[in-house]
Amino acid sequence: MSNINEKILTVRNLSISFKTTAGNVNAIRGVDLDLKRGETIAIVGESGSGKSVTNKAIMGILDSNAIINSGTIEFTYYRDKEHKVTCDILKMKKKDIRRHINGKRIAMIFQDPMTSLDPTMQIGRQIMEGMMWHYNTPKEEAYNKSLKLLEEVGIKDASKRMKSYPHQLSGGMRQRVVIAIALACNPDLLICDEPTTALDVTIQAKIIELIKQIQIERNISVIYITHDLGVVAKVADYVNVMYAGKIVEKGTANEIYFEPLHPYTWGLLSAMPDLEASDDRLYTIPGSPPNLLHQVKGDAYAPRNIFALNIDSRIEPPVFKVTDTHFVSSWLLDKRAPKIKMPPVLKERIERMKKEAGYVTK
Numbered sequence: 001m002s003n004i005n006e007k008i009l010t011v012r013n014l015s016i017s018f019k020t021t022a023g024n025v026n027a028i029r030g031v032d033l034d035l036k037r038g039e040t041i042a043i044v045g046e047s048g049s050g051k052s053v054t055n056k057a058i059m060g061i062l063d064s065n066a067i068i069n070s071g072t073i074e075f076t077y078y079r080d081k082e083h084k085v086t087c088d089i090l091k092m093k094k095k096d097i098r099r100h101i102n103g104k105r106i107a108m109i110f111q112d113p114m115t116s117l118d119p120t121m122q123i124g125r126q127i128m129e130g131m132m133w134h135y136n137t138p139k140e141e142a143y144n145k146s147l148k149l150l151e152e153v154g155i156k157d158a159s160k161r162m163k164s165y166p167h168q169l170s171g172g173m174r175q176r177v178v179i180a181i182a183l184a185c186n187p188d189l190l191i192c193d194e195p196t197t198a199l200d201v202t203i204q205a206k207i208i209e210l211i212k213q214i215q216i217e218r219n220i221s222v223i224y225i226t227h228d229l230g231v232v233a234k235v236a237d238y239v240n241v242m243y244a245g246k247i248v249e250k251g252t253a254n255e256i257y258f259e260p261l262h263p264y265t266w267g268l269l270s271a272m273p274d275l276e277a278s279d280d281r282l283y284t285i286p287g288s289p290p291n292l293l294h295q296v297k298g299d300a301y302a303p304r305n306i307f308a309l310n311i312d313s314r315i316e317p318p319v320f321k322v323t324d325t326h327f328v329s330s331w332l333l334d335k336r337a338p339k340i341k342m343p344p345v346l347k348e349r350i351e352r353m354k355k356e357a358g359y360v361t362k
Helices: 051-059 094-100 123-135 139-152 171-183 201-218 229-235 253-258 263-270 344-357
Strands: 007-020 023-036 040-044 066-078 084-088 106-109 189-193 221-226 238-243 246-252
Touching: 007 051, 023 040, 023 051, 023 066, 023 221, 023 246, 040 051, 040 229, 051 066, 051 106, 051 189, 051 221, 106 171, 123 139, 123 171, 139 171, 171 201, 189 201, 201 229, 221 229, 229 253, 238 253, 238 263, 246 253, 246 263, 253 344, 263 344
Parallel strands: 040 221, 040 238, 106 189, 189 221
Antiparallel strands: 007 023, 007 066, 066 084, 238 246
16 A cells, blocks of 8 residues: 655656757756645746656656657656556657546646647546546546546536637636646656646635545645745645756745845745735846756856856756755855855845745744
8 A cells, every 4th residue: 555655756867858950958957856646736936947848757648859868757656556667758768648647547637728638629528538538447437437527627507608618618627627637647747747737816725625625525646836835835845946847946935035145046936926025126037047958067157146156057956955855956055155145136125925824944
């Protein structure tokens, strides 16, 4: 039987490039990730930082022009109650991934439900499809299970909705249908790729709460991909901050929110809307991410970092261990580096966040 504390996903030294007409884009540059059963991790960063590519690799659905330069993605699941299987997804054939992993063991909720749903097929059929494909579930049983799933994700009048087409549903309902499809085969891991971006704020909160509730009931692991640190605060146990294809800071949600140490994390936190801020202008991180067509020398964030040191332009920073759970890739944590404090405006904001959360500094 499964152990609640066991790792179900271990990613090591993942490096991925893409062939393009302009050359090879070094999209992922040595990513490590760990995920335990029933746990939620978040991967945050700006667009183009490599969040979605990392998770497409985990799903085994990379585009045909992808080149795996190095790394392993070990995924552990139970074939039945007694037989544990650990496989390296990068070494599996596409047809085996499709048969044994996609939808069945690892499911994904995409950003835009309209790109996930077939506009020509009734939604009931779309939910039933996975069960019938992976488990040869009889049609009537699959229908009844689909009805229950629609009810579980909060869709009223489920029997009527089973016959609806995607265009007949609202955005929030379509996203709930996508969640029902993702849960249809009872996966061990659910990947949520910006699952609420296309929805209004009220529906966003409901969808986030729904995913949390389902995770607790089913004890499934969740990976959240998002650029919104506000969402992360509500869902994640651990947070991985990603920049230019690398994870630059990782830690518990409290460590990333209340004790951040990387200047990029400071920038992301400063860019969150704040109703109590005296300045009504929204902060933006200066500059742009590097062009990954070119080899990155030193710290990729250095050109945008007002605290950058001379060494940042020459040598890539190592990973510094702050606590057993908190790791930061920045030369500012080297003992020889000058002591840099986070911007006062961000410090004030974090102090307010600590009070609101009842967080006590260790």
